[in-house]
Amino acid sequence: MDKPLPAAGGYASIDQKLAISSARHPGFPRDQAMLARLIKLVHKLFCDHGNQLMRDYGISHPEYNVLMMLDGSEHGLSPSEISEAASEKSSNVTRLIDQLLAKGLVSREPSAEDRRKLVVRLSPAGEQLIEQVMPAVIQQLQRFFSGVEPEELRHTETVLTRILMGLEQQP
Template sequence: MNSERPGPAQLELERFLPYRLSVLSNRLSAAIARLYAERFSLGMTEWRVMAVLGRYPDLSASEVTGRTAMDKVAVSRAVARLIDAEWLQRSPHADDRRRSVLRLSEAGHAVYDEVAPMALAFEQRLFGDIGPAQLDRLFALLDRLDALDIEAEAEAESEAEPDADPEPASDRASGAAK
């Protein structure tokens, strides 16, 4: 019996870039997380926040969210946990006292200084068989993809599609009369 459902559009996931990038990102993140999770009781979201602030200190939580494309609530919770662990410090913005900025504390820098080399060594082992020219090409392609205005494209696509069935599914299912 064929388990594939016939239909007008079938996603070939192995060739669907958003799927492939998501799966690869999840696999890489989980593998790297194993390096630091047990030793530092540090989750992936917390490490991503620390990594961004290690590279770009004095960002607001919203700016961290923008740089990581993570969920705002997840970043907020990670920031709270990192502050509780005394790995992050929050202070008022120099020009706007209503805003606050985040930076790694001295203890946070110590953790960062241990985890970052582990992450870099993992990356080196991962890309060991890939030559510099191939890596340059990969990063150039990633830069091009990153420069795309993906959200605007998605909005334009949804606006271009006609609303084929304006009737809510609940009305169809219940046989509601008009």
């Protein structure tokens, strides 16, 4: 189902450019820069492959992410909670919710606790789509990580969590 996608220059291109920058700028943190660039490249490729997979189901990868955040919620989410959980800008979340509403995959209604707030929930069609998509998503993720040992995954999660905590503490 997935065709190989170009790696946007890939590792070798990044490594070559960072070697030049390191030579030009003493003290340049090459290892940190390489990790930041690799994270960006991995994110791009995850999104590209995700969009390619989701196209078969009539949604985009960002729409899928919103649906999955709602799937992981007991009682629905506010648009701001979706924005935070899906790592999307609030303006983009509004657009994504509107698209999902138009496709009949979510509902949006006032909160029972506070009528000024909106709650977005999966519709039955949204729940059905997630059930349809899940086997392909599981298979895709297993392929992505097939060369990585479980202990390496746990270690990578720990390291990325520490990096995220450092980023979140920045002003």
